Structure formats: structure tokens, C-alpha cells
Amino acid sequence: EVGSVIESELGIPFAIDNDANVAALGERWVGAGDNNPDVVFMTLGTGVGGGIIADGNLIHGVAGAGGEIGHMIVEPMNGFACTCGSYGCLETVASATGVVKVARLLAESYEGSSAIKAAIDNGEEVTSKDIFVAAEAGDTFADSVVEKVAF
Numbered sequence: 809e810v811g812s813v814i815e816s817e818l819g820i821p822f823a824i825d826n827d828a829n830v831a832a833l834g835e836r837w838v839g840a841g842d843n844n845p846d847v848v849f850m851t852l853g854t855g856v857g858g859g860i861i862a863d864g865n866l867i868h869g870v871a872g873a874g875g876e877i878g879h880m881i882v883e884p885m886n887g888f889a890c891t892c893g894s895y896g897c898l899e900t901v902a903s904a905t906g907v908v909k910v911a912r913l914l915a916e917s918y919e920g921s922s923a924i925k926a927a928i929d930n931g932e933e934v935t936s937k938d939i940f941v942a943a944e945a946g947d948t949f950a951d952s953v954v955e956k957v958a959f
Contacts, residue, residue, distance in 0.1 A: 832859025
């Protein structure tokens with residue numbers, strides 16, 4: 809295992825884990841967790857994940873999926889395919905890439921005026937940030953996307 813080789817070469821304890829779990833530990837030790845023994849940390853980016861620390865112990869769960877809330881099924885009917893092999897997982901609609909995917913789908917049937925819809929129709933790059941900013945500014949299409957993904 810790579811971890812044991814690095815540990816023996818450096819002469820210090822070394823562990824390998826996923827990004828959300830390591831971020832949860834960091835938040836517990838020096839961040840918002842304020843060294844609390846119980847911390848729940850959520851990540852939102854290309855996926856939706858998280859890390860859970862209970863009584864000072866990182867919870868890995870079955871197959872390391874302890875904090876992986878992104879794979880909860882939230883769209884059981886007609887859900888998007890997920891990288892895990894299931895359909896309708898939270899991260900397929902609530903991650904940064906999922907929000908854009910939902911916007912592209914809803915744009916196909918939206919008939920109102922919208923800068924985000926126009927950008928999608930023109931083949932322009934649209935990010936989830938663009939969609940949320942437009943929704944805050946009153947873009948009705950962007951607002952409908954946010955309503956769909958925030959359910």
C-alpha cells in the first residue's frame with residue numbers, strides 16, 4: 809500500500825483518504841468544527857459528498873460511503889445516470905455539473921425570455937454560478953432551475 813511506504817520513508821504517521829473526509833478532519837481540527845468531536849462536513853462541486861466525524865472518529869461506513877450523501881436517490885423516476893451506476897442520485901441534480909445539466913434539460917421546453925436560456929441555446933458555456941446569480945437577479949428561467957434543484 810502506498811500509505812505504508814510513505815509512512816516508513818518519512819518516519820511519520822501517514823493516511824490516505826478521500827477529499828471530503830480529509831476536509832472534514834481539517835474543519836474539525838482548525839476550521840469551523842472548533843475541535844468538536846462531532847462534525848458533519850458537506851462538499852459541493854462536480855459531485856456532492858461529505859465527511860462525518862462522530863465522537864472524534866471518522867465514519868467510513870460500508871465501502872467508504874459514510875458521508876457520501878450525493879448518492880441518495882432523490883429523483884427515482886426519470887433521474888439522470890450517476891457515475892455510481894444508479895439513476896436519480898442527489899449529485900446528478902444538486903452538484904455544480906448537475907445544476908447545469910438540469911438547466912440544459914429545462915431549456916428545451918422553456919419559452920420565456922432569459923439570458924441563461926439564450927446562452928444555452930447559443931451553445932455558450934454556462935456554470936451553476938451563472939444560474940444562481942441570474943436567479944438572484946430575477947431571471948425567471950434561472951429561478952425555475954434553482955427551484956427544481958433545491959426542491
